Amino acid sequence: MKTLVVAATKAELTFLYQHFSLQEGDFIEDKNFDVLITGVGMVATAFSLGKHLSPKYNLVLNLGIAGSFDRLVELGKVVNITEDTFAELGAEDGENFIAITDLGFGENTYKSNSTINTGLPKVSGVTVNRVSGNDKNIKNLIKRLNPTTESMEGAAILYACHYEKINCLQIRSISNYVEPRNKDNWKIGLAIKNLNDWAISFLTDMN
Numbered sequence: 001m002k003t004l005v006v007a008a009t010k011a012e013l014t015f016l017y018q019h020f021s022l023q024e025g026d027f028i029e030d031k032n033f034d035v036l037i038t039g040v041g042m043v044a045t046a047f048s049l050g051k052h053l054s055p056k057y058n059l060v061l062n063l064g065i066a067g068s069f070d071r072l073v074e075l076g077k078v079v080n081i082t083e084d085t086f087a088e089l090g091a092e093d094g095e096n097f098i099a100i101t102d103l104g105f106g107e108n109t110y111k112s113n114s115t116i117n118t119g120l121p122k123v124s125g126v127t128v129n130r131v132s133g134n135d136k137n138i139k140n141l142i143k144r145l146n147p148t149t150e151s152m153e154g155a156a157i158l159y160a161c162h163y164e165k166i167n168c169l170q171i172r173s174i175s176n177y178v179e180p181r182n183k184d185n186w187k188i189g190l191a192i193k194n195l196n197d198w199a200i201s202f203l204t205d206m207n
């Protein structure tokens with residue numbers, strides 16, 4: 001049995017590639033774990049997992065950066081997102097939003113089923129197609145779902161693992177606050193470094 005490490009971009013795993021001397025490519029099979037680079041967003045992630053997820057894996061480790069709605073979470077902090085919601089799945093009804101659950105078309109929230117103790121704070125997140133950058137939309141999201149994090153892939157990975165009955169961890173490092181877009185405020189380098197430090201130590205200890 002093996003672990004599948006899943007990330008949207010190779011840049012988010014820069015130091016992991018270096019540390020384990022991984023080959024180039026978007027799907028790398030190594031001795032103790034495989035690495036899958038899916039591309040950004042839910043569709044790319046679902047397509048890529050559809051091609052590579054299989055029962056030979058007993059753990060999917062989703063690694064990435066994320067935005068935080070909570071200003072008390074410092075930039076660069078690594079968190080364990082144990083619950084994630086497809087925030088846009090539903091229907092607009094004037095100023096209101098009807099979630100897919102209320103429309104009767106299934107679930108929008110998926111949980112991490114892993115019992116592994118990561119030593120990281122557990123938070124809940126939302127997954128979106130469009131990075132939130134509008135004050136009104138951000139307030140509505142907080143009021144409706146009270147998430148800590150926002151990403152563009154998380155819930156899709158938990159979804160696939162739920163239906164394939166494979167344990168899943170979603171570990172992300174906070175690169176920015178969810179706010180009207182200002183890339184100058186993002187701490188991508190710090191977030192990637194902290195994320196990779198955690199992942200290298202986790203994958204080393206696991207084997």
Ligand SMILES: O=C(O)c1cccc(C(=O)CC[C@H]2O[C@@H](n3cnc4c(=O)[nH]cnc43)[C@H](O)[C@@H]2O)c1
Pocket residue numbers: 008009011012040041064065066067068128130131132150151152153175176177178188
């Ligand atoms: O600009 C760069 O140097 C750079 C390097 C590595 C990765 C990126 C990305 O933009 C990765 C996109 C990735 O980030 C997640 N993310 C981060 N913050 C947010 C957010 O506030 N809302 C939604 N998603 C966020 C997302 O999962 C993307 O896959 C850039």
